Amino acid sequence: MKRSVRFPVSATLLRRLALASIIANVAIVVTGGAVRLTASGLGCPTWPRCTDASYTTTQEMGVHGVIEFGNRLLTFAVGLIALAVVVGVLLHGARRRELLPLAVAVLFGIPLQAVIGGITVLTNLNPWVVGLHFLASMVVIAAAYALWRRVGEPDGPATPTVPGPLRTLALVTTVVSAAVLVIGTWVTGSGPHAGDHGAARNGLDPEVISQVHADGVFLLVGLSVALVFAFRAVGARRAERAAVVLVAVELGQGVIGFVQYFTHLPAVLVGAHMLGSCLVLLATLAVQWSTRERRPVQADRAAATPPAEVPVPVGA
Incomplete structure (x- = not known):
């Protein structure tokens, strides 16, 4: 066989x-x-x-x-x-x-x-x-x-590492981060880099939609900074580090965004901004992931099992 x-x-x-x-x-x-x-x-x-x-x-x-x-x-x-x-x-x-x-x-x-x-x-x-x-x-x-x-x-099963209100705040931050990405595509669709000289634009006013995008970024950074201090207050060090990384990535992305806007969107900076969008997404997901953890099932069972009773000798 x-x-x-x-x-x-x-x-x-x-x-x-x-x-x-x-x-x-x-x-x-x-x-x-x-x-x-x-x-x-x-x-x-x-x-x-x-x-x-x-x-x-x-x-x-x-x-x-x-x-x-x-x-x-x-x-x-x-x-x-x-x-x-x-x-x-x-x-x-x-x-x-x-x-x-x-x-x-x-x-x-x-x-x-x-x-x-x-x-x-x-x-x-x-x-x-x-x-x-x-x-x-x-x-x-x-x-x-x-x-x-x-x-x-x-x-093992996922267990929270931070209180419920902070998990909600992290989820709101993730939703705002996704919204910023969506609005960013609207900004791109109104700008000069169409992919071809004859391609149409979406018809949105570039200055107006860029301001909307910037407002979303300000909100995202504010929420992320709030997460840093909130995680620190409850002693969630892993989540705090993830939030600090997110703020750093957002600030770097914001600097690139402002520079490219005021320098009339040079191609190199626009490309860097696209890479930055991916990094912001990954950093946001890292924060979301840091609000819970998984432990091995065997370890949980061992912790939940009471210690065996030691028999007491007769006449002790």
């Missing part, structure tokens, strides 16, 4: 694969920004082919075709990493039922994001669809981050 050969995947390897998935998805956001900032959004004028007769770029399409086609190729690399994560979860063993939904969500989120990217081409870079394309990437990054954190945790 032959034994089945098994190739177990350790938690360390699986966590490294999940981290690689986060990095790859952030990278495709940045390279997607490069496509738009170099006016290469229609370098491949159709989708899923690059031209009506070819799936690849041609010499006549020049550098814009190379940039756009290169970004499309990167999607396959990101997808392969996500597939490796799914396979790793399946081979990981006992926790596959818990981790598999997140891994599958990342895997299927990537082609969905690619389809939205194809629709942006077919709609001649409609700014609302372009914004949706960016936000879809943010959702995939969030799922990849959740998987990475979950792999590094024990399999």
Whole structure:
């Protein structure tokens, strides 16, 4: 009788694969920004082919075709990493039922994001669809981050590390952070970097919508600073450190945002701002994650089991 050969995947390897998935998805956001900032959004004028007769770029399409086609190729690399994560979860063993939904969500989120990217081409870079394309990437990054954190945790139940009102404040901060990302796409859709010289803009007043975005950032920073002091007051050091990192990332992102606005949106700073958006999202999720923790089930059971009674000798 032959034994089945098994190739177990350790938690360390699986966590490294999940981290690689986060990095790859952030990278495709940045390279997607490069496509738009170099006016290469229609370098491949159709989708899923690059031209009506070819799936690849041609010499006549020049550098814009190379940039756009290169970004499309990167999607396959990101997808392969996500597939490796799914396979790793399946081979990981006992926790596959818990981790598999997140891994599958990342895997299927990537082609969905690619389809939205194809629709942006077919709609001649409609700014609302372009914004949706960016936000879809943010959702995939969030799922990849959740998987990475979950792999590094024990399999016990989640327990709060801060009082309920502070968990609510952290959730409100997360919602405001997401709103700032959404409004940021509106700002982008009203600005000069359309991805192609003939692409339409969303019609919003750039100054007005930029002010709305700045107001949202001020609110987000205020909430984040409040979290720092609130976590410190209750002695939640891990959550406090996560909130401090979030404030630092927000301030750095804010500086880039103001400089790019007053220097008329140079492409390099706009690209840095897109990277900063990903970092703000990850830092926000880190704060949310720091408000609870998981403990090993066996340790919890051991703590809950009363010590055995020691028999007292007769006549003592």
